[in-house]
Amino acid sequence: MQFMLLFSRQGKLRLQKWYVPLSDKEKKKITRELVQTVLARKPKMCSFLEWRDMKIVYKRYASLYFCCAIENQDNELITLEIIHRYVELLDKYFGSVCELDIIFNFEKAYFILDEFLLGGEAQETSKKNVLKAIEQADLLQENIDFQMRLFAAPS
Amino acid sequence: MSPSVPLQEMIRAIRSARTQCEERGVIQRECAAIRAQFRQADNGGRSHNLAKLLYVHMLGYPAHFGQMECVRMIASPRYSEKRVGYLGAMMLLDEKQDASLLITNSIKNDLSHSNQYVQSLALCTLACMGSAEMCRDLAPEIDRLLRASNSYIKKKAALCAVHIVRKVHDLGELFAPAARSLLAEKNHGVLHGAVVLIIELCERNPETLERFRKTVPDLVQIMKGLVLSGYSPEHDVAGISDPFLQVRILRLLRILGHNNEGASDAMNDLLAQVATNTDSTKTVGNAVLYETVLTVLDIKSESGLRVLAVNILGRFLLNNDRNIRYIAMTSLQKIVGTDHNAVQRHRGTIVDCLKDQDASVKRRALELSLALVSASNIRSMMKELLLFLSSCPAELKAHSTSGIFNAAERYAPSQRWHIDTILHVLTTAGGDVRDETVPNLIQLITNASELHCYTVHKLYRALLTDISTQSLVQVACWCIGEYGDLLLRGECQETEPVQVTEDDVLDALETVLQSHMSSPATRGFALTATMKLSTRITENVDRIRSIVSIYGSCIDVELQQRAVEYNALFKKYDHMRAAVLERMPVIEKNSPGHTNGESMGDAIKDIQPAKMKQGEPLLALQPANQVCDLLDLLGGSEETLQPSPATGPAVPGLLINTASTAGGDLLDLLGGLEPALLAPAPTVPVYENEGVTLTLSCEKQSDTGLTVTLTASNSTDSDISSFTLQAAVPKSVQLHMKAPSGDSLPARGTAKVTQMVVLNNPNKVNLKMRVRISYSSQGSAFQDTVQIDSFPGLNAAGH
Numbered sequence: 001m002q003f004m005l006l007f008s009r010q011g012k013l014r015l016q017k018w019y020v021p022l023s024d025k026e027k028k029k030i031t032r033e034l035v036q037t038v039l040a041r042k043p044k045m046c047s048f049l050e051w052r053d054m055k056i057v058y059k060r061y062a063s064l065y066f067c068c069a070i071e072n073q074d075n076e077l078i079t080l081e082i083i084h085r086y087v088e089l090l091d092k093y094f095g096s097v098c099e100l101d102i103i104f105n106f107e108k109a110y111f112i113l114d115e116f117l118l119g120g121e122a123q124e125t126s127k128k129n130v131l132k133a134i135e136q137a138d139l140l141q142e143n144i145d146f147q148m149r150l151f152a153a154p155s
Numbered sequence: 156m157s158p159s160v161p162l163q164e165m166i167r168a169i170r171s172a173r174t175q176c177e178e179r180g181v182i183q184r185e186c187a188a189i190r191a192q193f194r195q196a197d198n199g200g201r202s203h204n205l206a207k208l209l210y211v212h213m214l215g216y217p218a219h220f221g222q223m224e225c226v227r228m229i230a231s232p233r234y235s236e237k238r239v240g241y242l243g244a245m246m247l248l249d250e251k252q253d254a255s256l257l258i259t260n261s262i263k264n265d266l267s268h269s270n271q272y273v274q275s276l277a278l279c280t281l282a283c284m285g286s287a288e289m290c291r292d293l294a295p296e297i298d299r300l301l302r303a304s305n306s307y308i309k310k311k312a313a314l315c316a317v318h319i320v321r322k323v324h325d326l327g328e329l330f331a332p333a334a335r336s337l338l339a340e341k342n343h344g345v346l347h348g349a350v351v352l353i354i355e356l357c358e359r360n361p362e363t364l365e366r367f368r369k370t371v372p373d374l375v376q377i378m379k380g381l382v383l384s385g386y387s388p389e390h391d392v393a394g395i396s397d398p399f400l401q402v403r404i405l406r407l408l409r410i411l412g413h414n415n416e417g418a419s420d421a422m423n424d425l426l427a428q429v430a431t432n433t434d435s436t437k438t439v440g441n442a443v444l445y446e447t448v449l450t451v452l453d454i455k456s457e458s459g460l461r462v463l464a465v466n467i468l469g470r471f472l473l474n475n476d477r478n479i480r481y482i483a484m485t486s487l488q489k490i491v492g493t494d495h496n497a498v499q500r501h502r503g504t505i506v507d508c509l510k511d512q513d514a515s516v517k518r519r520a521l522e523l524s525l526a527l528v529s530a531s532n533i534r535s536m537m538k539e540l541l542l543f544l545s546s547c548p549a550e551l552k553a554h555s556t557s558g559i560f561n562a563a564e565r566y567a568p569s570q571r572w573h574i575d576t577i578l579h580v581l582t583t584a585g586g587d588v589r590d591e592t593v594p595n596l597i598q599l600i601t602n603a604s605e606l607h608c609y610t611v612h613k614l615y616r617a618l619l620t621d622i623s624t625q626s627l628v629q630v631a632c633w634c635i636g637e638y639g640d641l642l643l644r645g646e647c648q649e650t651e652p653v654q655v656t657e658d659d660v661l662d663a664l665e666t667v668l669q670s671h672m673s674s675p676a677t678r679g680f681a682l683t684a685t686m687k688l689s690t691r692i693t694e695n696v697d698r699i700r701s702i703v704s705i706y707g708s709c710i711d712v713e714l715q716q717r718a719v720e721y722n723a724l725f726k727k728y729d730h731m732r733a734a735v736l737e738r739m740p741v742i743e744k745n746s747p748g749h750t751n752g753e754s755m756g757d758a759i760k761d762i763q764p765a766k767m768k769q770g771e772p773l774l775a776l777q778p779a780n781q782v783c784d785l786l787d788l789l790g791g792s793e794e795t796l797q798p799s800p801a802t803g804p805a806v807p808g809l810l811i812n813t814a815s816t817a818g819g820d821l822l823d824l825l826g827g828l829e830p831a832l833l834a835p836a837p838t839v840p841v842y843e844n845e846g847v848t849l850t851l852s853c854e855k856q857s858d859t860g861l862t863v864t865l866t867a868s869n870s871t872d873s874d875i876s877s878f879t880l881q882a883a884v885p886k887s888v889q890l891h892m893k894a895p896s897g898d899s900l901p902a903r904g905t906a907k908v909t910q911m912v913v914l915n916n917p918n919k920v921n922l923k924m925r926v927r928i929s930y931s932s933q934g935s936a937f938q939d940t941v942q943i944d945s946f947p948g949l950n951a952a953g954h
Contacts, residue, residue: 013213019283021250028215045513046477075449076482077442078402081392103170104163106213107206110242115275118314119282121351124344125399126389133307137272141235 001079001120002054002069003030004113006102009063011035014102015109019120038067048076059083063099085127086116092131111137161203166210182211193224201228202239209239209246222247222254229261234273237265241276250286259289266296271307274300278311282318290319294326301333306342313337313348317355327356331363338373343390343397346377350403357410368411371418375425378404382429393437405429405446412454419455426451430463438478441471445482452490465490465497472504477513484508484519491526502527506536509543517543518551525558533566537576544583552587556580560592570603574610578627582617585624591921593629598742600634608647611638615655618663623672629680632667635660636684637739640691657692661685665702675711682706682714686721690736700725838866842928842941846871847900849880849928853946859919863912863946865926869900876900878930880910885923889915900930922946 006015038058049056057079058067066083094101102109115130124130172178192204212218228240248255265277300312316330337349357364381396390397412419429447434440451464471483491498508520528536567573577596614631622628667673667681689699706718724732842849853863869875876899884890893911929938
């Protein structure tokens with residue numbers, strides 16, 4: 001995967017994860033153009049489009065568009081499943097997730113994404129394991145004792 | 156986990172801003188506060204501040220002042236700060252920033268941290284934004300983690316290794332052994348990561364691929380386990396057990412089985428099993444089936460399996476889900492070359508998809524339909540394609556028209572059908588056709604001699620309805636000029652007779668001449684047509700004379716020049732007028748004068764200086780606008796191969812052809828002044844000026860490759876030095892100039908300079924070349940440019 005964008009029906013960006021190195025200016029340009037292209041599509045249209053030299057897979061969940069850019073040899077249908085899995089994870093974590101959850105807890109949305117995808121590829125195919133890992137990491141963050149005892153320990 | 160209150164308060168404040176200006180104000184204040192906080196010593200709120208900054212960054216505001224804070228936070232011993240610090244690094248520090256190198260050491264330390272969640276942060280960041288240097292530095296660490304750690308870390312290390320290999324290809328060798336052993340793991344996450352890593356390694360290195368071929372039996376085992384196992388709640392998605400892993404393994408099998416009988420045999424049964432047993436009611440099942448089909452079609456599978464795969468695609472085509480139909484057509488496109496008959500069976504469905512609402516589906520359907528056109532179905536397919544053209548989205552128009560023309564050319568059942576089809580396309584989408592359409596159509600029309608009457612009637616009628624489509628108007632004008640007498644005769648076998656008077660015809664042409672919609676080239680066509688009619692009509696010759704003389708003072712230089720020459724034809728050379736304007740001979744597709752006569756024109760100028768008076772006014776007709784689709788040597792501006800209005804050159808080209816054939820006769824009379832010049836000779840002179848001659852010969856190396864040899868010689872009495880040639884070709888053509896044989900041309904042609912140019916024309920575009928010649932002679936520098944549009948030994952389209 002090259003990047004994933006989440007944006008609202010009004011075109012406001014809610015999350016952006018880039019797996020390829022691009023300058024800020026390029027990222028802004030791509031975001032702007034892609035958002036416009038996807039928002040212009042009618043509801044019943046295909047979830048896939050060819051844009052520039054990439055394949056774009058997008059799906060709308062309530063008021064949010066989830067949009068991924070994949071390589072030419074990647075499987076589009078499984079990318080739809082990846083998007084769906086991410087939404088399920090968010091849903092489980094926040095309990096019936098809505099756009100506001102992602103706005104006010106955007107850093108957590110990123111943490112969840114980083115437990116599910118790494119370097120643009122799925123790292124864990126079990127929903128349960130992803131949620132468990134996040135739970136543990138959250139506990140770690142909360143637990144002050146742990147924090148006090150954290151020192152870099154080269155082995 | 157409890158939310159970050161300061162962050163949420165800020166978000167609330169920003170969202171409650173009612174105008175953009177207000178929002179900017181809030182953000183400026185917040186950023187100032189954040190900057191102040193960063194400068195202070197360590198306080199408890201550091202992670203909150205950075206999180207706020209990241210939010211502001213996501214809204215699109217500058218946040219580069221946070222980069223150093225990220226670096227500091229990553230080095231912090233607190234997990235909460237590390238977490239936000241690494242997130243900030245992934246968002247603000249990409250490999251293009253210098254600050255990114257500063258975190259290499261922190262990452263290195265964290266990779267060996269005792270707590271796996273800290274290790275995880277480091278691995279995630281490295282895999283997301285690690286630069287090549289960072290990757291090189293940390294690769295041994297990753298390899299160590301691949302071998303000896305728990306599965307949580309191993310799966311992340313595998314994907315991190317994938318990123319490293321993508322950045323630094325040579326490091327693939329380092330990870331190969333570890334990747335091999337990972338296949339024995341039971342944990343799905345690790346297996347998945349291992350398979351992704353192996354795919355990456357095999358795609359980059361053929362030797363590694365050979366070594367990994369031995370893993371095919373293991374992979375088949377794993378797949379079998381997934382497909383045949385019972386319900387496993389942890390990995391189940393709508394009845395499919397771990398579809399993500401299945402899809403990956405199928406992809407790896409595809410790579411390993413490609414072009415290899417043994418491996419393909421080993422996976423045959425498995426693929427058949429997956430293809431038949433996978434439930435295709437949900438998207439996830441279709442995803443696995445899709446990958447299976449792709450694999451079957453790409454390896455050396457047995458024919459039964461191939462048929463099964465194509466049938467699955469056929470089922471996809473009938474699926475209600477638009478996505479599935481789109482996927483099916485994409486896959487069918489890949490195999491339409493090899494399994495043509497199998498795909499033909501689904502032609503009906505594919506043609507129906509042309510009417511789909513979705514532009515992506517339409518595009519796929521168009522590509523596939525064009526590939527499926529054959530001699531047997533040409534009539535019905537063309538009907539569908541023309542219907543499609545009338546409602547086609549703008550971005551597909553150019554592609555559709557060229558596809559339709561190609562198909563029509565290859566499979567036209569009759570000439571009349573062919574002409575009708577092209578006319579239909581011109582009326583529906585004339586604005587989007589390529590430039591060669593006009594000369595090609597003209598050539599087609601001259602060849603269909605029995606249809607001249609029919610054609611000119613049809614075109615006349617089209618001209619009366621609408622003069623906005625330049626290509627159509629140009630062809631119509633040319634035909635009326637050529638066959639105006641047939642038009643006036645009234646009766647025609649193939650269409651209803653209509654009375655057309657000479658005034659009507661001249662009215663029509665004058666409308667074109669005067670209309671603001673007509674491009675300069677079109678007006679050129681109209682003027683020439685009007686002139687030609689002077690020999691074909693009887694009563695209104697004076698009217699023609701007056702039209703021509705009016706344009707003698709036209710602002711457009713091209714029109715003015717033509718009008719003045721035609722005037723001269725009326726006044727001084729009236730005795731030659733009939734001969735000059737007589738009916739065109741049938742144009743051969745491969746004749747040198749077909750597309751653009753400039754090169755031939757130059758050559759003829761040399762040979763018959765005084766004899767061909769009638770040729771002169773025609774030769775002087777230089778094309779006004781060249782089809783400017785070559786890289787502009789002088790201006791450096793790039794123009795794409797858009798259809799440009801300048802198809803004027805076709806006309807002088809055709810006229811020169813008449814001159815050249817007539818000239819051929821003269822040459823025979825004169826006896827022996829290189830008659831071989833006019834026959835399609837392998838060596839053609841393309842330039843001659845001031846005693847420097849350039850000839851061209853070419854040799855086809857392959858379907859798309861061509862070697863052109865340019866030979867220069869000097870017939871003047873002084874030596875020429877620093878002789879160099881530069882060449883430019885259309886954008887999609889690749890050019891490679893070899894070293895010239897030398898750079899000096901001695902006087903009186905005692906030695907020549909040869910320059911070889913290797914061209915590759917993969918898109919088979921119309922081949923043209925512009926050559927710039929520069930040299931110095933007698934102390935002064937000369938420079939000249941010549942455009943070569945036709946290459947001897949190639950047909951008009953350059954292939």
